[in-house]
Amino acid sequence: DQQVKQNSPSLSVQEGRISILNCDYTNSMFDYFLWYKKYPAEGPTFLISISSIKDKNEDGRFTVFLNKSAKHLSLHIVPSQPGDSAVYFCAARVRLYSGSARQLTFGSGTQLTVLP
């Protein structure tokens, strides 16, 4: 049972336009959400995060929106650039108990292709 779902395996967008990547979750105990970006033959790298007490976080061209009532978050990239072409993973954290490692649960990823 996947607690973090990315229902779109792929997305193509024209350069300069907005890219919107979506993520749904089922566990109400998640307290932090993160987006990672992965290029081929490399490890994932952290992109942006948002606390469950907020509904928006912005960092340059990247904005993450959180809708807790719908258990949905999205990553907006504006404007999209060819270098943004990568797999994007949504991840969520549950803090199990004090002193525990901060485990992340990942979605299956969305391949974004930005066309020149």
Next chain:
Amino acid sequence: NAGVTQTPKFQVLKTGQSMTLQCAQDMNHNSMYWYRQDPGMGLRLIYYSASEGTTDKGEVPNGYNVSRLNKREFSLRLESAAPSQTSVYFCASSVGDRGANTGELFFGEGSRLTVL
């Protein structure tokens, strides 16, 4: 500035053979993790170590063992490899549960394992 280093990057095994994946981080992080990535499945946690001297099972621990050798090193062992363990393995580290942090993980470049 190496970050998280994994070895080997590629390995081919026959069913029943054993091997150890090595991981080292130079960021003085407390927590370390092993994930596997499979098509359509995202990243799934195999084992993690919240701090030196402790290890715990993640989502998919069967067929694996781990050793937190010291604060820097966390190895993953396959005692008797099976074709179902063909995957890309990622080691990661995080600051851990000290102070305020988002649970951001720093990943290695991955180890591609094929079991025939």
